[in-house]
Amino acid sequence: MKKIVLAGNPNCGKTTLFNSLTGSTAHVGNWPGVTVDKRDGVYKKTPENVAIIDLPGIYSLSPYTPEEIISRNYILYEKPDCIINIVDSTNLERNLYLTTQLLETDVPVVVALNMIDVVNKNGDKIDVKALEDKLGVPVVAISALKEKGLKELMDKAYEESRVVREGTTVLTDTPLARLIDDVKTALKKQNVENPLFHAIKLVENDSMELNTHKETAPMVEEFKKTFEDNTFGKDFEAIIADGRYKYISKNFAQTVTKKEKDKLKMTPSDKADKVLTHKIWGIPIFLLVLFAIFHLTFAEDFLYLGAIFNFPTLEELGLLTEDGEPINFGVQLLSTFYDGQIASPGIFIDHIWNDLIIGNLFGWLGGLVEDSSLSQWAIGLINNGILEGIAAVLSFLPCILTLFLFFSILEDSGYMARIAFILDKMFRRFGLSGRAFMPMIMGFGCSVPAMINTRTLADDKERTATVRVIPFFSCGAKLPILTAVAGAIVVYFGVGNADLITYGMYLLGIVAAIASVLLMRSTSLKGETPPFIMELPSYHTPQFKNLMAHLWDKGKHFVKKAFTIIIASTIVIWLLSHFSFAWQFLEDEQINDSILADVSKFVQPLFTPLGFGSQLGQYGWVFVVAVVAGLIAKENVIATFATLAACLTAVVGMDFGELAIDAEDGIDAVQSMIMATGITIPALISFIAFNMTTIPCFAAVGTAKAELGNKKSFKGTLLFWFLSSYIIGAMVYTVGSWWWTTFIWTLAIAITVMGIVFRNKHNKVGRNQL
Amino acid sequence: MNKTLDQFSIGETGIVKAVIAEGKIKRRLFDMGITPGAEVFMRKRAPLGDPIEITLRGYELTLRKSEAACVNMEVTDK
Numbered sequence: 142m143k144k145i146v147l148a149g150n151p152n153c154g155k156t157t158l159f160n161s162l163t164g165s166t167a168h169v170g171n172w173p174g175v176t177v178d179k180r181d182g183v184y185k186k187t188p189e190n191v192a193i194i195d196l197p198g199i200y201s202l203s204p205y206t207p208e209e210i211i212s213r214n215y216i217l218y219e220k221p222d223c224i225i226n227i228v229d230s231t232n233l234e235r236n237l238y239l240t241t242q243l244l245e246t247d248v249p250v251v252v253a254l255n256m257i258d259v260v261n262k263n264g265d266k267i268d269v270k271a272l273e274d275k276l277g278v279p280v281v282a283i284s285a286l287k288e289k290g291l292k293e294l295m296d297k298a299y300e301e302s303r304v305v306r307e308g309t310t311v312l313t314d315t316p317l318a319r320l321i322d323d324v325k326t327a328l329k330k331q332n333v334e335n336p337l338f339h340a341i342k343l344v345e346n347d348s349m350e351l352n353t354h355k356e357t358a359p360m361v362e363e364f365k366k367t368f369e370d371n372t373f374g375k376d377f378e379a380i381i382a383d384g385r386y387k388y389i390s391k392n393f394a395q396t397v398t399k400k401e402k403d404k405l406k407m408t409p410s411d412k413a414d415k416v417l418t419h420k421i422w423g424i425p426i427f428l429l430v431l432f433a434i435f436h437l438t439f440a441e442d443f444l445y446l447g448a449i450f451n452f453p454t455l456e457e458l459g460l461l462t463e464d465g466e467p468i469n470f471g472v473q474l475l476s477t478f479y480d481g482q483i484a485s486p487g488i489f490i491d492h493i494w495n496d497l498i499i500g501n502l503f504g505w506l507g508g509l510v511e512d513s514s515l516s517q518w519a520i521g522l523i524n525n526g527i528l529e530g531i532a533a534v535l536s537f538l539p540c541i542l543t544l545f546l547f548f549s550i551l552e553d554s555g556y557m558a559r560i561a562f563i564l565d566k567m568f569r570r571f572g573l574s575g576r577a578f579m580p581m582i583m584g585f586g587c588s589v590p591a592m593i594n595t596r597t598l599a600d601d602k603e604r605t606a607t608v609r610v611i612p613f614f615s616c617g618a619k620l621p622i623l624t625a626v627a628g629a630i631v632v633y634f635g636v637g638n639a640d641l642i643t644y645g646m647y648l649l650g651i652v653a654a655i656a657s658v659l660l661m662r663s664t665s666l667k668g669e670t671p672p673f674i675m676e677l678p679s680y681h682t683p684q685f686k687n688l689m690a691h692l693w694d695k696g697k698h699f700v701k702k703a704f705t706i707i708i709a710s711t712i713v714i715w716l717l718s719h720f721s722f723a724w725q726f727l728e729d730e731q732i733n734d735s736i737l738a739d740v741s742k743f744v745q746p747l748f749t750p751l752g753f754g755s756q757l758g759q760y761g762w763v764f765v766v767a768v769v770a771g772l773i774a775k776e777n778v779i780a781t782f783a784t785l786a787a788c789l790t791a792v793v794g795m796d797f798g799e800l801a802i803d804a805e806d807g808i809d810a811v812q813s814m815i816m817a818t819g820i821t822i823p824a825l826i827s828f829i830a831f832n833m834t835t836i837p838c839f840a841a842v843g844t845a846k847a848e849l850g851n852k853k854s855f856k857g858t859l860l861f862w863f864l865s866s867y868i869i870g871a872m873v874y875t876v877g878s879w880w881w882t883t884f885i886w887t888l889a890i891a892i893t894v895m896g897i898v899f900r901n902k903h904n905k906v907g908r909n910q911l
Numbered sequence: 912m913n914k915t916l917d918q919f920s921i922g923e924t925g926i927v928k929a930v931i932a933e934g935k936i937k938r939r940l941f942d943m944g945i946t947p948g949a950e951v952f953m954r955k956r957a958p959l960g961d962p963i964e965i966t967l968r969g970y971e972l973t974l975r976k977s978e979a980a981c982v983n984m985e986v987t988d989k
Contacts, residue, residue: 200943231969372929379941386948420956565961566962672978673974678971
């Protein structure tokens with residue numbers, strides 16, 4: 142099958158075009174660098190099917206960012222049959238800079254003038270024919286969003302893919318033209334493919350080329366000795382970049398006819414920007430937007446109306462039975478958005494999904510299995526292992542999707558890039574750029590896409606540091622741990638406020654992230670603050686189609702996770718808790734003899750400084766099991782409590798009263814654990830703090846491994862996660878139990894900080910003396 | 912009048928004279944269109960005073976003052 146690649150600047154509509162061509166639903170956003178990996182699909186309307194490969198957005202083929210390297214290697218070494226170079230017609234000048242580089246390869250090129258409808262609407266004109274003559278390759282005007290001109294574009298690309306093309310350059314007027322030609326001839330003799338492209342990069346002193354073409358590099362050095370440019374001296378990189386832009390301004394400016402515009406007239410985008418990045422209001426508006434998003438997604442009491450007006454609860458209205466169930470279906474519907482307080486849209490959708498759909502569906506499925514003729518253990522495995530696991534993961538779908546919907550709106554509208562602009566100065570203090578904000582805030586939804594998104598960060602050390610702290614931004618799956626344990630503390634001990642504990646934990650995660658970044662950037666990941674030179678896209682109204690495509694993509698990813706990793710892990714956990722080391726099947730009642738219990742008992746003492754180790758006695762291992770289960774998926778932590786609560790009742794006839802009946806409810810499950818072990822409040826808080834900051838789920842660990850690329854920094858990352866969570870847990874437990882230990886911790890932190898500062902100063906002095 | 916880009920006041924326009932930087936930063940500035948002869952309009956500063964936002968070659972670009980300090984400019988319009 143022929144391979145056609147899509148290449149272009151970030152944010153030029155590449156992914157929209159990809160979606161339109163392949164009918165796929167790859168994620169699109171109004172944020173430079175949304176596609177961070179290449180993806181492929183199939184286009185079927187040409188005489189034969191062709192593969193479409195969407196490359197990450199790039200401004201140039203320089204060797205500095207991962208996206209550029211991915212794109213460059215693909216174009217040069219994977220032998221695509223044609224490049225479709227997508228160009229944002231509203232910003233022709235900068236977009237054509239990449240075109241001039243793509244033309245230097247021997248791959249056939251078709252230029253797609255995207256967003257031509259916007260240009261026409263603005264009253265401007267682009268002379269397509271003239272542009273075609275200048276570039277020497279076909280040019281097609283399209284609108285990826287409105288799906289106009291796509292057929293013509295693909296027919297042209299298919300036609301071109303069958304011809305042989307030789308690279309051309311616009312640098313023939315520069316003083317380096319002769320040198321480029323000589324190097325190209327030399328490379329051609331060595332049978333190098335794409336000789337013109339490699340020649341120009343060699344002349345540019347490109348680090349990737351210097352390594353691969355060692356024999357030819359001296360030619361350039363030789364030439365450099367006798368050469369001196371009036372403006373640029375011996376800076377060949379500058380001469381070439383300048384040559385490209387000069388050519389573009391000279392030749393392509395005339396192909397565009399701009400309508401006479403009043404320079405002072407503000408576009409709607411300018412007006413929006415004036416408010417959103419305002420000197421004084423910019424930051425408060427950003428904080429408000431962030432609060433609104435979390436409130437709309439997670440608030441049980443929307444706009445605090447319930448608290449303000451003191452609405453009666455369903456129970457007070459007499460609409461619940463004695464068991465707390467709704468008296469009829471109408472009341473059940475009502476309960477999805479009202480119970481003494483009005484649910485926020487996120488919670489409303491959550492109730493519809495979980496109470497009505499998932500609850501009923503899985504109840505029905507479980508019933509079917511129960512009534513089947515399967516053996517006892519198979520029923521246990523399917524119902525308690527598999528179905529419960531899937532239901533647990535699927536229950537997070539509404540929260541994650543709502544959160545992602547809001548992030549997509551921010552991204553698609555162009556506001557996300559402004560957030561980076563607003564926050565950059567703050568992030569720089571920690572040795573990061575404003576761009577690191579995006580992956581971090583995404584971490585509140587799910588660590589996996591957040592880690593993948595770190596590819597927009599150009600600096601390796603900045604990326605590693607960001608990947609490491611992403612799990613500290615408590616993800617959707619960790620929220621149930623917080624609400625269940627915090628809820629249990631309030632109900633069981635009758636102290637505190639569940640919301641406050643939850644917010645406190647979120648805050649703890651953020652503080653831990655900041656402290657860790659500071660620590661890493663001043664010790665193991667020292668380096669200069671990465672540059673922040675970024676395009677700010679124009680604001681536009683988010684496209685419904687794009688938003689839905691984005692959500693579908695996220696949903697698909699999440700459901701896939703539920704049906705693969707989670708199924709596998711719940712089966713493993715179930716087997717480990719129902720078989721002994723002698724490989725004998727155990728009833729629920731015998732969980733105390735299971736492999737899982739044995740292993741957990743063995744490592745239990747390790748957690749003593751954190752408050753949930755040896756001091757908890759006979760059944761203390763339940764907390765360790767939960768931690769281990771959490772390594773597979775954080776959803777498992779509370780689910781494990783629920784399973785164990787049922788088992789413990791069976792084993793020791795432990796009487797949890799009404800709790801055991803309803804142990805499915807996370808809060809009750811945790812309460813049974815408190816009764817079984819006598820764990821203290823500081824230890825419980827230490828337990829959530831540990832789970833929040835420790836090694837994340839399988840999926841996130843796998844992603845981190847793929848993103849970090851090098852084994853050493855991956856191992857370091859695992860160790861970092863474990864140590865930081867261990868220290869945080871120990872700190873929470875000891876300070877909570879014995880207040881005077883605060884002084885010891887403060888002292889230890891002070892000594893560490895002073896040690897690092899002293900060492901760094903000392904090293905600097907040492908280097909300066911050399 | 913000549914000065915570096917980070918010293919521009921809001922609303923000023925100028926022409927790029929030279930880019931004095933190395934490696935990654937220099938290349939990035941070039942790739943984004945900050946080459947000699949380009950016209951740059953200083954739009955605004957971020958709420959915390961840094962980075963800055965400029966218009967050049969028909970689009971908006973943001974960069975830090977420390978990076979803008981690498982760009983020598985000639986002021987053409989106030």
